[in-house]
Amino acid sequence: MKSHLAIWDLAQGQMRPVLTVDHRIEAPNWHPAGDHLLVNGDGGLFRVPLDDPRLTSVETGVEGRCNNDHGYSPDGALLAFCCHRGQGSEMFVMPARGGAARPVAPAPRSWFHGWSPDGARLVYAAARGDSREVDIYTLPLSGGAETRLTQGGGHSDGPDYGHDGRHIFWNCDRDGHAQIWIMAADGSGARVLFRDDHVNWFPHPSPCGRHLIYLAYPPGTEGHPPDLPVAIVLCRPDGSDRRRIVEITGGQGTMNVPNWAPDGSAFAFVHYTP
8 A cells, every 4th residue: 555645736736746655644734834744644643844755753642543633723833633542532732843732622532623713722523422423513722611513413524614714614414425514613504515426525625715625435435434536626615616626546544634735725635556
């Protein structure tokens, strides 16, 4: 298995290879300074400097296996990540330059997905109690109770704040198969953005507010598995003008977390070959 970390430039309409490795890496997240990407692999986190692409280990100080749920705060000062330990995925925040990580979710089975644009809140997917149902939650970084935004009725996942913090995009299968949804940041006004036959996951609105990308699986796909023929679809934030701009082998690991360049001119992703 080879993992190919790449960047898609919107203006040029083409892919630029960044790094190829002989094992699985996943979920690129772009630092707000624009100088490096963050990925996970082999249970750890790694920085990839764009001027000298290579995997540089990030020391979290947390025992367990880091999964592909991680991302920098909008000012680049903090790093949120998830680590799988005995009871499931736990969510932590640490200084991006290094330091002590602190748990932030009130319970395991929490999967980070994004920051509000002001850096004040985290948005994530979680399952609580004995339920296997996954819903969307937010949590103030300063402390306090988490807020449940969706109320069951299907698997909800992949949340990401819009550029101005007023809306959250996510994917949900409550109508039969996963489609892209949008709601106000307080959970009100939830509605499907569009409907098609593909199984659609991981919506990511651009920081400039002009674009939305998501991952389209083949019809009939269950969950978000790896190593399938998938497409990255570019559209407007209202779901119109949808275009399949990258056709790759991927899925799980391709773009699980926010992956736009800080100025919205490009996005990063991973695809795979045998």
